[in-house]
Amino acid sequence: MEKEIICLSCPNGCHITVQPTGDGQYQFLGAKCERGEVYAHEEITDPKRVVTAVVQTDSEEMSYLPVKTDKPISKKYINPLLEKLYSQKINLPAKCGQIIIHNFMQTGVNVVITRTYPLVFKK
């Protein structure tokens, strides 16, 4: 079945029509470059997203800290990842960029903290 995808790889936002050719392959119409075809192919076969969330900490002062995946992860792993994130706690102090999950389910994707807490200012 034909599907239209908007390429998000650059600000052009090309509308790409994906047509199955019947032999397991696809034809991509409307992409202005090869990156668009790669993007559209991934979107229909194994779409990926960067996941952002908040994770509980062990402190009442700062109950939650924001986290994100360090690269896009296949959508099929998002729910298991969120379940894991919501079942764990971050021990403070925490530093921006600190990895709290390494190589989630052998995907090569890590989850990192995106805020340092507490902030320490040097005089």
Ligand code: SF4
């Ligand atoms: S197809 Fe190429 S030009 Fe069009 S939005 Fe994607 S990356 Fe940009």
